[in-house]
Amino acid sequence: MxxxxxxxxxxxxxxxxxxxxxxxxxxxxxxxxxxxxxxxxxxxxxxxxxxxxxxxxxxxxxxxxxxxxxxxxxxxxxxxxxxxxxxxxxxSEVERYVCLVDLLGCDGLFSEIMDLLKTMPMKPDGGVWGALLDASRMHSNIKIAEVALKHLVKIGQGNPSHCVVLSSLYSHAVHAGVKMSDIGLRKNPGYSRVEVK
Known part of the structure; x- marks a missing residue:
């Protein structure tokens, strides 16, 4: 407690x-x-x-x-x-690999992460690819972000918030919009409601 x-x-x-x-x-x-x-x-x-x-x-x-x-x-x-x-x-369960990818990603050790992903005894899941996407966002690594997003979409765990991460890495909004549409995802606009009494 x-x-x-x-x-x-x-x-x-x-x-x-x-x-x-x-x-x-x-x-x-x-x-x-x-x-x-x-x-x-x-x-x-x-x-x-x-x-x-x-x-x-x-x-x-x-x-x-x-x-x-x-x-x-x-x-x-x-x-x-x-x-x-x-x-x-x-x-080594997938959760430990997520931690290790996250840990290595904080230091920007992308080549080591990619080697690790190739030697994993199981297929990387959404947690692993999500950790890689987050690390690529942190270090502005567009190539790795694209790889991570491609795999997230491939395993059925891609969602618009992942595309927002990728689009924030692109220098031009038009280019990001094209990339999102290329993989069949679109960001739903956010909205909020205020109740007035």
């Missing part, structure tokens, strides 16, 4: 006072740090879990990867991703 309210120090105090701390308690603390962008603290908790022999599971890895993503800890995130696969033999 303290963690949800952002009281991380109180959460840690409660955790330290617990007599029996299993992987659920450790994961709760790890997730709390992740939710509030405390990447360094999340990594410290993860290291402590390993040192104390606490069972590290897929939830632990998802939380620590997410924390690394929010804090921009690219190298640490890479190590943790490979540790999950190589040391703990935990199957």
């Amino acid at each position: 303290y963690a949800k309210c952002g009281q991380l120090d109180l959460s840690e105090c409660v955790f330290e006072e617990m007599e029996n701390t299993g992987s659920v308690s450790w994961n709760a603390l790890l997730t709390a740090y992740s939710m509030h962008g405390e990447g360094d603290r999340a990594l410290s908790v993860f290291s402590l879990m390993e040192k104390r022999g606490v069972e590290v599971d897929s939830i632990s890895f998802l939380s620590v990867l997410s924390a690394g993503r929010h804090a921009g800890l690219v190298e640490e995130g890479r190590k943790i991703f490979h540790c999950m696969r190589d040391k703990y033999h935990i199957k």
Whole structure:
């Protein structure tokens, strides 16, 4: 409860006072740090879990990867991703790949992302392509944005908001309009209503 309210120090105090701390308690603390962008603290908790022999599971890895993503800890995130696969033999689910694509995308490491997508044991889903589209928006990379949008449309998860991201990257509005119509999407105009009494 303290963690949800952002009281991380109180959460840690409660955790330290617990007599029996299993992987659920450790994961709760790890997730709390992740939710509030405390990447360094999340990594410290993860290291402590390993040192104390606490069972590290897929939830632990998802939380620590997410924390690394929010804090921009690219190298640490890479190590943790490979540790999950190589040391703990935990199957890399698509959610972990979304975190890794997001993490690498924050640093603009597009060639590494494209290599990763080619070696994934499953087909990239909308989350992966959406993370790539967001990273391309962040770094104004039109070519990668086009690739991501093409794949989103191909798997049936393209929507007008994705096209808005792409169109904002184009320098000319006419060019963006042509691209949206080329793939069969159009942006519905937004509207709002005000009730007057």
